[in-house]
Amino acid sequence: VITRLRQQPYWLALIIFVLLSVWVASGSLEAQEEGVVAKQTEAPLTKVRVTRMYADSIERQMTLYGRTEPDRSAMLRSEIQGQVVSVHVEEGEAVKAGQLLVEIDANDLTQQLASAKLLKDQRELELEGARSLEKKGYQSQVTLAQAKAALAAAESQVKSLSLMLDNTKVIAPFDGVLNQRHVEVGDLLREGDNIATIVDLDPLIISADVTEAQIAKLSVGQMAEGRIVSGETISGDIRYISSISTEGTNTFPIEVAVANSDGQYKAGMSTELLIPFGQVSAIKVTPAVLALDEAGNLGVKTVTNDIVDFVPIDIIQSDSNGVWLAGFGEQADIITLGNGYVRAGDKVDIVADSQASVN
Numbered sequence: 001v002i003t004r005l006r007q008q009p010y011w012l013a014l015i016i017f018v019l020l021s022v023w024v025a026s027g028s029l030e031a032q033e034e035g036v037v038a039k040q041t042e043a044p045l046t047k048v049r050v051t052r053m054y055a056d057s058i059e060r061q062m063t064l065y066g067r068t069e070p071d072r073s074a075m076l077r078s079e080i081q082g083q084v085v086s087v088h089v090e091e092g093e094a095v096k097a098g099q100l101l102v103e104i105d106a107n108d109l110t111q112q113l114a115s116a117k118l119l120k121d122q123r124e125l126e127l128e129g130a131r132s133l134e135k136k137g138y139q140s141q142v143t144l145a146q147a148k149a150a151l152a153a154a155e156s157q158v159k160s161l162s163l164m165l166d167n168t169k170v171i172a173p174f175d176g177v178l179n180q181r182h183v184e185v186g187d188l189l190r191e192g193d194n195i196a197t198i199v200d201l202d203p204l205i206i207s208a209d210v211t212e213a214q215i216a217k218l219s220v221g222q223m224a225e226g227r228i229v230s231g232e233t234i235s236g237d238i239r240y241i242s243s244i245s246t247e248g249t250n251t252f253p254i255e256v257a258v259a260n261s262d263g264q265y266k267a268g269m270s271t272e273l274l275i276p277f278g279q280v281s282a283i284k285v286t287p288a289v290l291a292l293d294e295a296g297n298l299g300v301k302t303v304t305n306d307i308v309d310f311v312p313i314d315i316i317q318s319d320s321n322g323v324w325l326a327g328f329g330e331q332a333d334i335i336t337l338g339n340g341y342v343r344a345g346d347k348v349d350i351v352a353d354s355q356a357s358v359n
Contacts, residue, residue, distance in 0.1 A: 045349040049337035050303050052352075055281040058316050058324050062217065064254075064273040066208030068228070068265060070199040071257070072174070078189040079167040080104060091181050094263065095172040095198065102170040102183060102195055109168070113161040120158050123151035176200040177263065201267060203236065204260040208273050209251035215241070217277045224256045227272040234258045234265060238275075282316045282324040283332060291339045300325065301339040302332050303350060310344040 082104040089101050130147040134140075172178075182194040189195070206226050210218060222238045236258035245252050256273065258265065290313065291301050299312040311332075316324040333350075335342070342348055 045347060046341050047338060047349045047351055048303070048308075048335045048342060049351045049353050050333045051336045052331060052333050053283045053285070053328075054331045055283045055328060056324075057279050058282040058326075059276040060278050060280045060316050060326075062210070062214055062275040062277060064208040064210060064275070066206050066226075066271050066273050068226075068258075068267050068269045068271055069205045069207050070176075070201050070267045071203050071205055072176075072200045073179075074173055074198045076101070076170055076173070076195045076198065078104065078170075078191055078193045078195055080164055081190050082107060082168065082188075084183050084185050084187045084189065087181070087183070087185055089178050089181070089196075091178055093178050095176060095178050097172055097174045099172045100169055101172055101178065102181075104168040104170070104189060106165055106168045109161060109165045113158065113165055116154065116157045116161050120151070120154035123147070123154040127151050170195050172198055174198070174200055175202075199267065201263055201265070202260045203257040204234075204265050204267065205239075206234075206236070206256040206258060206271050206273055207253060208256075208271075209246065209249070209253055212245070212250055212252075215252045218254065218275065222275065222277075224273055224275045226256065226258065227274070228265070228269045229271075232265075234271075280316055280326050281328075281330060282326045283328050283334075284322050284324050285334065286322045289334055289336055289339065291335075293344065300328075300332075301335045301342065301344070302328070303335060303348060304333070306347050306350060308335070308342045308344050308346045308348055 084102060085105045086103040087101075088103075089095055089099070095101065127144075127147040127150075130144045134144050176198045177200075178196055179199045180197040182196060183189065206224070218238060218241055220238055220241060223235065224238055225233060225235045227233055236256045238254060239257040240253075240255040242253045285300065289300055290298055291310075292298060293310045297310075297312055299310050302309045302311055311325075311327050313323075314326040316326050318324070336353060337351075338348075
């Protein structure tokens with residue numbers, strides 16, 4: 001056969017051509033099969049619903065938690081010993097500066113004062129006589145000095161008894177409320193015993209603490225708003241910012257003064273304090289669009305050119321309908337459905353929603 005093929009070379013060429021054709025055809029078929037397999041294994045793009053939302057200019061606020069306190073408070077104590085003979089104000093009543101609250105029995109202080117005044121008059125006459133005689137040369141300097149000392153002692157006695165008599169009447173030191181009364185008629189008081197507590201609730205003070213990062217954003221006179229437990233809103237100005245942080249917490253105490261002339265608001269109420277400090281562009285979203293990234297950070301997933309992006313949250317304000325978030329610019333395509341099935345960097349198939357914003 002080999003001799004025959006050598007004699008007829010075209011048969012050899014034909015056989016080689018057929019073999020080459022079969023080899024090429026088998027390679028093309030394998031390539032087609034690989035292409036089909038590749039198409040079959042390529043996963044379809046995840047569909048997500050996207051809503052285009054637009055930003056508004058929102059006031060950035062600092063949120064603190066504090067409590068209401070009186071502007072000032074005073075504990076009135078007995079300065080003499082004696083029995084309570086009358087009480088003129090009940091607990092919870094408003095009082096004015098100088099108003100009589102409680103009277104203590106004066107005993108014989110009135111008579112002692114009258115006697116002391118007469119003695120003082122006598123010492124004055126004696127001093128005048130001593131001075132007259134001293135001018136005429138009939139009185140020594142020692143006798144004159146003794147007369148002056150006697151008069152000074154009499155004047156001191158009058159002053160001391162007058163003060164003791166005044167202290168039998170306990171009066172309000174400033175306008176406020178008699179918050180607590182510690183005595184009743186008939187009580188026997190010693191010096192230093194508690195009588196009553198007076199508080200001044202106008203202005204009402206909201207006290208809170210700010211962190212080291214927040215303190216630089218505040219200044220005296222800055223407006224603030226408080227939300228008390230009842231839901232009412234009260235407003236005032238920052239009147240005090242501590243220059244030294246509290247040891248152990250490194251927070252700075254601040255005070256906000258709120259007008260309270262009618263005494264409507266009470267001290268000791270928990271208060272959420274909101275302090276605005278600048279405008280920022282923010283988009284309002286519902287909590288349903290919030291998602292977690294691979295690291296567990298909370299944020300919002302958006303789409304840019306069909307690619308998923310993750311924007312960490314920067315909360316500006318919040319209410320019962322949603323939260324205002326910054327960091328999106330003037331608008332953003334936010335994934336409102338399917339955000340749990342995609343990650344940042346994924347390419348997605350977008351199902352556009354109508355333009356919307358959360359009201």
